[in-house]
Amino acid sequence: MSRPGGVGNEYLPWLIPGFALVNLVVFALLWLGGAIAVAVTGHGWQPAPFTLEVYLSLVSGATGEVWPQVPPYLVYGGAVTLVLLGSTPAVVLARGLVRRLREPRSLARSGELSGLIGKERASRARDLRPSLKDRPRLSPDDTGNLLGDLVPAGPELRSSYEDVELDLMAPRAGKSTGIAVPRVLRAPGAVMLTSNKSDVFTVTRQERTKVGRVWTFDPQGIAYTEREMWWDLLSGCDTIEGARRLAGHFVSSVNDDSSKKDFWIAAAQNTLTALFLAASRSGESVNELLGWLADPADRTPVDLLRDVGMAAMADQLQGTVRGAVETRDGIYETARQCVACLLDPEIVAWVSPDPDRPEFVPDEHVLGRDTLYLLSKDGGGSAAGVIAGLADAVIRAGVVAAERMGGRLDPPMTAVLDEAANVCRISDLPDLYSHLGSRGISVVTLLQSYRQGVRVWGEAGMDALWSAATIKLLGAGLDDADFVDKVARLVGQHDVRTPTYSRSRDGSSRSVSYRQEQVLPADKIRALPKGTALLLATGVRPALIRLRPWYKEANAGMISAAARAEVQAITERAAERWSRRESGQVG
Incomplete structure (x- = not known):
């Protein structure tokens, strides 16, 4: 009482x-x-x-x-x-x-997100894509990438195809089911996906075959696919810039924090640049290039560079070859370690001309609705350098095609860089981000943490990537205390109303005071439920969204059946491959 x-x-x-x-x-x-x-x-x-x-x-x-x-x-x-x-x-x-x-207090509500909702989003899509101007009605997937539903009950939010996205989530927080798979399934144009697992591949492959050709680049047997394509590794190395970029991808695959290159790493990249250029200009194969690396005294690449008018590059390579034996051998050994994956004949076969199989041409891929799956293991012996090289070739081809179209690809190309820090270390990705969206190349980079990106691109590079991304999704399980605290400060503070009751002989009284509290403290950001994410979009307050996993969509039953059939096919291919290996057959 x-x-x-x-x-x-x-x-x-x-x-x-x-x-x-x-x-x-x-x-x-x-x-x-x-x-x-x-x-x-x-x-x-x-x-x-x-x-x-x-x-x-x-x-x-x-x-x-x-x-x-x-x-x-x-x-x-x-x-x-x-x-x-x-x-x-x-x-x-x-x-x-x-x-x-x-509704989360002091976070963005639907009225503040008009650019991601409804008519304004459709109007923006028509402005960006000339092919949509005469269509009386647009489907939701024509207007932008599905992000999720605003918490607690919608509406649906979509980013523009001009946006570039950076997503940070812990493992099993919904990266594949809620982001990668929906982006691949809903993409209106060409698709490129990188991954170190076969989960997205198995769910989406059958659906993508309905809209275009599917290319699977699987040199390490992630999905146990038979080799049905090849890509010319040296095709883009006929210029110094192209050769240096490819060399940089191989160097980055073995060098954490590409911004910190010691003497051996930098010298190895210079040497690989010269060798790639020599092989490409002279029409030599990857195996010939590996032979030059194995024998530093071989003058063939120097002579080939002189024959094609690259005297300065020839002199530089010759200076390395004629230097102190210890220095020369150290440089060449570092270069050999960078391209060690090419010693595997099964990997080399995927990047060497093959008259019996179709060639994958990036310039053609970006103009259609085909799909390219780039699969590779991470860790020792991975083909990450090859994967990064091919991914970079596709992105650069998209930029060139966009320039020929007047500025943007139409339909836009979707590039989902899952496990980008492990299997697709494009060294200058932070710099590319600043203009890829304006070219009609919708890039989504998926990382497990901010620190993982720092390990690859360095503090400055990761800061640049963070700043250039116009859409950022922060999901469950972010354990980097410094980063989460930084996000909490970005979300900001709000006034909290605190009533106070007091009692005296003359009766009781009530007063109200206000204090500042963080909208989302660091502990709440870390404890975001699985399947939800904090949305940081340029120009609006942060919002909390619920991801839309593919298995909760209307056509999930049909996709699930196709995925089960794909998993069964992978299992059978794996059993067949191991059976051949046990019997002494290669491949």
């Missing part, structure tokens, strides 16, 4: 009018429900007097004393009908109020 003079006793006087209001509502329902029942049964409009005697008769069940011509069940049925009719708008209003109260 509340003590005399306590806060609880302040509300006791309200019990009397509250009780009177309840009786009034009950009386009104029974009175009006009975009158309607009399009218419906053909006895005309006969409202009863609004008196205490009538109320007691209706409450006690003696409706015959008021309306003798109407059965009691019709009177009470009319009252129940009124309750049901009146409760519908009340429930809608209550749900709206509850949803409003459940």
Whole structure:
């Protein structure tokens, strides 16, 4: 019980009018429900007097004393009908109020996200894609990339195909099911996916075959696919820039933090640049290039560079060859370690000309609706340098094609760089991000943490990548305390209302004060539920969204059946391959 003079006793006087209001509502329902029942049964409009005697008769069940011509069940049925009719708008209003109260305080609401919703999004899509201007109606996938639903109950949010995205989430937080798979399935144009697992491949491959050709580049047997294509590794190395970029990808695959290159790494990149250039300009193969690396005294690449008019590059390579033996051998050994994956004949076969299989040409791929899966293991012996080289070739081909189209690809190309820090270390990716979106190349880079990106691109590179991304999704399981604290500061603070009650001899009083608190403290950001993400979009306040996993969409049953068939095919191919290896056959 509340003590005399306590806060609880302040509300006791309200019990009397509250009780009177309840009786009034009950009386009104029974009175009006009975009158309607009399009218419906053909006895005309006969409202009863609004008196205490009538109320007691209706409450006690003696409706015959008021309306003798109407059965009691019709009177009470009319009252129940009124309750049901009146409760519908009340429930809608209550749900709206509850949803409003459940919305994260001080985070963006639907009114602030108009650029990611509805008509404004469609208008922007028409401006970016000339092919949509004459279409009377656009499908949602024509207007942008699906991000998810605004918490707690929508609406659906989509980014523009001009946006470039950076997603940070821990393993099993929804990167594949909620981001990678939907992006591949819904892409309107060409697709490129990198991964070190076969999960996205198995779910999406069958669906992508319905819209275009599927190319699977799987040199290490992630999905145990047979080799049905080849890509000319040296095709883009006929210029110094192209040769240096390819060399940089191989160097980055073995060198954490590409911004920190010691003497041996830098010298190895210079040497590989010269060798790639010599092989490409002279039409030599990758195996010939490996032979030059194995024998530093071989003058063939120097002579080939001179023959094609690259005298300065030839002199530089010759200076390395003629230097101190210890220095020369150290440089060449470092270079050999960078391209060690090419010693595997199964990997080399994927990047060497093969007259019996079709060649993958990046310049053609970016103009259609084909799909390229780039699969590689991470860790020792990975083909990450080859994967990064091919991914970079596709992106550069997209940029060139966009320039020929007047500025942007139409339809836009989707590049999902899953496990980018492990299997697709494009050394200058932070620099590329700043303009890829404006070229119609929608890039999504998926990392497990901010620190993982720092390990590959360095602090400055990761900061540049973070700043250039116009859409950032931060999911569950981010354990980097410094980074999460930084995000909490970016989300900002809000005023928290704090009521205070005090009591004295003269009575009780109530006052209100305000204090500043973080909208989302670091511990809440770290503890975001799986399947949700904090959305940081350029120009609007942060918002909390719920990802849309592919298996919760309307066509999930059909996709699941195709995925099961794909998994079964992989299992059979794996068993066949291991059987061949046990019997002494290669491949």
